[in-house]
Amino acid sequence: MAKSIQSIRGFADILPDRTPIWRFVENGIREVLDAYGYEEIRLPYLEQTELFARSIGEVTDIVEKEMYSFEDRNGESLSLRPEGTAGCVRAGIQHGLLHNRQPRLWYSGAMFRYERPQKGRYRQFHQIGAEVFGLPGPDIDAEMILMTARMLRAIGLDDAELQLNTLGTPESRAAYRERLVAYLNAHRQQLDDDSLRRLETNPLRVLDSKNPEMRSLIAEAPSLLDHLDVESRDHFEAVKATLDVCGVTYVVNPRLVRGLDYYTRTVFEWVSDRLGAQGTVCAGGRYDALVEQIGGRPTPAIGFAVGLERLVTLVEESGAGLAPAPPDAYVVAIGETAQTAALGLAERLRDALPGLRLLVNSGGGSAKSQFKRADRSGAPLALVLAEEELATDTVTVKDLRGESEQRRVGRTALPQLLRDQLQR
Ligand code: HAM
Numbered sequence: 001m002a003k004s005i006q007s008i009r010g011f012a013d014i015l016p017d018r019t020p021i022w023r024f025v026e027n028g029i030r031e032v033l034d035a036y037g038y039e040e041i042r043l044p045y046l047e048q049t050e051l052f053a054r055s056i057g058e059v060t061d062i063v064e065k066e067m068y069s070f071e072d073r074n075g076e077s078l079s080l081r082p083e084g085t086a087g088c089v090r091a092g093i094q095h096g097l098l099h100n101r102q103p104r105l106w107y108s109g110a111m112f113r114y115e116r117p118q119k120g121r122y123r124q125f126h127q128i129g130a131e132v133f134g135l136p137g138p139d140i141d142a143e144m145i146l147m148t149a150r151m152l153r154a155i156g157l158d159d160a161e162l163q164l165n166t167l168g169t170p171e172s173r174a175a176y177r178e179r180l181v182a183y184l185n186a187h188r189q190q191l192d193d194d195s196l197r198r199l200e201t202n203p204l205r206v207l208d209s210k211n212p213e214m215r216s217l218i219a220e221a222p223s224l225l226d227h228l229d230v231e232s233r234d235h236f237e238a239v240k241a242t243l244d245v246c247g248v249t250y251v252v253n254p255r256l257v258r259g260l261d262y263y264t265r266t267v268f269e270w271v272s273d274r275l276g277a278q279g280t281v282c283a284g285g286r287y288d289a290l291v292e293q294i295g296g297r298p299t300p301a302i303g304f305a306v307g308l309e310r311l312v313t314l315v316e317e318s319g320a321g322l323a324p325a326p327p328d329a330y331v332v333a334i335g336e337t338a339q340t341a342a343l344g345l346a347e348r349l350r351d352a353l354p355g356l357r358l359l360v361n362s363g364g365g366s367a368k369s370q371f372k373r374a375d376r377s378g379a380p381l382a383l384v385l386a387e388e389e390l391a392t393d394t395v396t397v398k399d400l401r402g403e404s405e406q407r408r409v410g411r412t413a414l415p416q417l418l419r420d421q422l423q424r
Contacts, residue, residue: 009117010123011124022312024155024315025308026108029306030128031154037104038105042107042109046081047078047081047087047090048078051090052067052081055260055290056083057202057261059201060261062082062083065114066113067079067082068112081112082112083111084129085129085287086294087107088303092133093294098291105130105133106131107130108128120275120307120310121278125308127307128305129303130144132144133301135300136288137238138239141239141286142243142246144303146243146246146248148268148284155315156320160281162269163252163270164239167265167267169231172228176227192211192213204224205257223254235265235266236265256269262290262293264289265285265288266285266302268285270282275313281307282306283305284302284303287301287302288300328358328379329359329381331359331361331385333360334367334387338389338390341385342360343360352415353415353424359379381399381418381421382400394411395409395414
């Protein structure tokens with residue numbers, strides 16, 4: 001036997017026993033997006049590497065070491081998208097979607113990051129993300145957060161914590177950065193290697209360190225909230241006030257800095273304590289400078305993305321059993337001519353009863369083996385076509401789960417009988 005080939009590390013197959021939960025989560029989130037007037041946009045998986053370097057930031061973990069980048073046959077550097085915001089902004093600029101309009105867009109699909117795989121962290125993972133352009137006020141920040149709260153409720157998750165912070169404007173952040181660098185330099189001997197590196201490249205990310213030995217140093221660090229410009233402070237207060245009025249609880253986490261460089265002002269994350277270290281299920285924020293940074297006119301914007309693997313795991317762990325739906329009926333066809341007749345019958349039934357799930361036996365077999373397959377399929381009914389049924393234009397309907405007697409019915413009467421039996 002030839003050596004079997006395995007999937008790539010960090011790239012998971014999602015098998016049929018789990019896809020019903022995936023669909024439940026995806027549909028639940030899409031319905032909420034519809035309810036808030038968002039429109040779907042579909043974006044490519046591959047973009048020029050420069051797009052991500054210019055938006056996410058040259059010195060972020062993602063761009064420095066996590067992208068799947070390669071040169072195509074023309075020598076152009078391309079990357080699999082590690083996230084959706086950059087591509088969405090690029091598309092918005094390229095197609096003129098951002099001029100004199102305030103589009104509310106959403107997208108979904110796979111993203112790729114070369115991270116160390118562990119529970120809740122994969123190299124191919126799936127997001128549903130949303131971006132709104134052209135609206136500078138705090139009302140859209142608050143509405144977006146309310147929408148994410150509704151999404152989590154829609155899929156039965158009500159124990160995640162909402163963390164909020166504001167990163168101010170690029171100017172106020174630059175001033176704060178200087179203060180922070182001075183503080184960290186004064187405590188250099190307490191910094192771990194990772195933080196020393198971040199101190200040189202992206203000092204705000206030191207605040208994000210997960211090393212417990214750094215905790216007290218970080219707790220004592222100057223807080224960005226104390227260095228905010230007045231507009232950013234007012235903006236943040238207005239976001240919080242709306243959330244208060246709408247009854248959404250949150251904690252302000254001044255250490256929430258996010259791993260992508262494009263954020264300004266409001267940032268937020270929904271964090272679950274049921275996923276270990278990878279607890280963030282939804283994350284986003286405002287990025288008022290990004291559109292201009294990648295070649296558009298100055299346009300305020302805000303967005304977020306949910307991580308579908310993490311949401312699916314939480315729904316699964318909360319015990320919501322969603323079994324794959326069995327067929328409504330299994331068509332048993334005994335004899336060669338019956339096989340063709342069975343396919344024709346199934347087509348007519350699907351025409352007559354939209355949504356009907358029919359599984360037609362394929363590959364022949366004795367009556368016994370076909371009934372065994374019918375039983376294994378989970379279908380409640382078998383529709384039997386054999387010589388006698390063919391000769392009389394009838395079908396035998398057999399109850400596979402209950403006690404009812406089997407019945408022979410005319411083919412024209414079958415749709416009505418199925419409708420009654422399946423309560424459609
Ligand atoms: P992010 O925080 O990098 O933000 O990712 C958003 C969410 O995607 C995370 O909270 C997590 O649930 C999920 N996620 C990220 N990496 C992985 C991974 N390796 N495995 C499994 N799940 C993962 C963004 O991507 C921004 N584009 C969000 C945004 C949109 N900000 C503004 N607009």
